[in-house]
Amino acid sequence: MKHSYVLTRTIALLLALVMLLSFAACGDRTPQPSDDSSSSSDVSDSSSGLPAFINPLPEVDLGAINEPELPTPDLLEKINTAYNQNNDVVGWLNIPNTTIDNEVLHTTDNDYYLRRDITKAYNWYGCYYADYECTFGDRNAMAKDTIIYGHSMDDNPEGLKFSQLKKFLDIDFAKNNPYIYLSTPEDNMAWKVFAVFYTDTNLSYINPHVKGADFLNLVNEAKERSQFNYDVDVNATDKLLTLSTCTYVYGSREDQRFVIMARLVRPGEKIEATVDVEKNPNPKAPQFK
Numbered sequence: 001m002k003h004s005y006v007l008t009r010t011i012a013l014l015l016a017l018v019m020l021l022s023f024a025a026c027g028d029r030t031p032q033p034s035d036d037s038s039s040s041s042d043v044s045d046s047s048s049g050l051p052a053f054i055n056p057l058p059e060v061d062l063g064a065i066n067e068p069e070l071p072t073p074d075l076l077e078k079i080n081t082a083y084n085q086n087n088d089v090v091g092w093l094n095i096p097n098t099t100i101d102n103e104v105l106h107t108t109d110n111d112y113y114l115r116r117d118i119t120k121a122y123n124w125y126g127c128y129y130a131d132y133e134c135t136f137g138d139r140n141a142m143a144k145d146t147i148i149y150g151h152s153m154d155d156n157p158e159g160l161k162f163s164q165l166k167k168f169l170d171i172d173f174a175k176n177n178p179y180i181y182l183s184t185p186e187d188n189m190a191w192k193v194f195a196v197f198y199t200d201t202n203l204s205y206i207n208p209h210v211k212g213a214d215f216l217n218l219v220n221e222a223k224e225r226s227q228f229n230y231d232v233d234v235n236a237t238d239k240l241l242t243l244s245t246c247t248y249v250y251g252s253r254e255d256q257r258f259v260i261m262a263r264l265v266r267p268g269e270k271i272e273a274t275v276d277v278e279k280n281p282n283p284k285a286p287q288f289k
Contacts, residue, residue: 066139066140066266066267067267068138068139068140068186068187069187069188069189070186070187070188071092071183071184071185071187071188072188075092075183075188076185078092078103079091079092079103079183079184079185080185082103082118083103083185085118085119086105086118086119086120088105088106088107088113089103089104089105089106089118090104090105090106090130090136090184091103091104091136091182091183091184091185092104092181092182092183092184093128093148093180093181093182094180094181094182094183095164095165095177095180095181096177096179096181097167097173097176097177098164098165098167099160099164100128100161100162100164100165102127102128103118103127103128104127104128104129104130104148104182105118105127105128105129105130106129106130106132106134106136107129107132108132109132110129110131110132110149112129113126113127113129114126114129114149114151125151125153125160125161126150126151126161127150128148128149128150128161128162129148129149129150130146130147130148130149131146131147131148131149131206131208133208133209134146134147134208135208136184137184137186137187138184138186138187139187139189139239139264141186142184142189142239142264143208143209143239144208144209144210144211144215144239144240145207145208145209145210145215145218145239145240145241145242146182146208146239146240146241146242147206147208147242147244148182148241148242148243148244149244149245150162150243150245151163151245151246152165152166152245152246152247152258153246154248155247155248155249155258157169157170161245162243162245162246162258163245165243165245165258165260166258168193168196168260169196169227171228171277171279174193174196174228174230174275174277175274175275175276175277176273176274177193178192178193178232178272178273178274178275179191179192179193179262179265179271180193180241180243180260180262182241189264189265190264190265190271191240191241191262191263191264191265192232192262192263192264192265192275193230193232193260193261193262193275194219194222194223194226194230194232194234194261194262194263195219195222195223195225195226195230195259195260195261196226196227196228196259196260196261197222197225197226197227197258197259197261197283198225198227198247198249198250198256198257198258198259198285198286199225199256199257199259199286200255200256200257200286200287200288200289201255201256201257202255202287202288202289203221203225203286203287204218205218205221205222205242205244205259205261206242206244212236215236216236219234219240219261221284222259222261224283224284225283225284225285225286226280226283227279227280227283228277228278228279228280229277229278229279229280230275230276230277231275231276231277232263232275234263238263238264238266239263239264240261240262240263240264241261241262241263241264242259242260242261243259243260243261244257244258244259245257245258245259246258250286250288253288255288255289256286256288
């Protein structure tokens with residue numbers, strides 16, 4: 001009788017453990033539904049420091065899974081501090097030798113942070129924010145093309161926000177600053193710049209889930225339009241980072257953009273101090289309608 005009780009008790013405990021592990025494995029990845037798709041989630045009072053996923057995670061190619069690299073304690077503290085102010089924070093954007101060193105926000109409304117700061121108060125300069133269709137997590141969960149928007153009030157490379165991206169129009173700066181760093185709480189990621197260009201809004205470069213021939217066509221278009229020819233290869237298995245902002249090179253028209261594109265540094269790829277860059281003698285010009 002005693003043996004039967006022990007056996008029954010053991011089986012019950014094992015079943016409970018299996019159920020607990022099942023909940024733990026699913027809980028962190030469950031998308032949080034929004035009551036109002038046009039509004040942002042509330043400012044967080046959570047101390048967990050881990051952002052909730054807005055969109056379901058994309059299907060992952062198991063043959064292309066790469067090992068995440070955990071952020072440094074200092075970087076993780078920056079992300080967590082920002083997240084505890086606002087749980088729309090999904091990561092941190094840093095570009096060496098610029099003033100761009102800030103949190104990135106993400107919500108279901110692409111215009112929400114256009115004129116709001118991290119506290120959701122009105123701010124003319126807004127925040128750096130990701131396209132609503134992007135997904136975040138470690139490098140395996142990131143969208144095929146992560147697109148981040150930010151303001152540029154003029155084309156002064158010493159200006160505020162994404163005006164600083166215009167520094168990449170200087171060939172010496174481009175050579176000596178090959179990488180952009182976009183990291184999440186789960187992964188510290190470096191992205192290697194391969195194109196810097198002006199475009200009209202007719203170019204379909206805003207597609208976080210671009211794939212196949214469309215992906216390669218986009219890469220080729222970016223390289224053809226780039227002000228410089230970068231010695232950086234891009235293949236179909238790579239993931240991209242796209243930074244998009246305003247420009248006034250072609251006057252006051254609203255259908256012009258300045259764009260920088262980079263690819264995720266591959267496993268085992270060495271981080272170099274510089275990159276070979278040459279001026280593109282004939283970059284493809286915007287095709288305004």
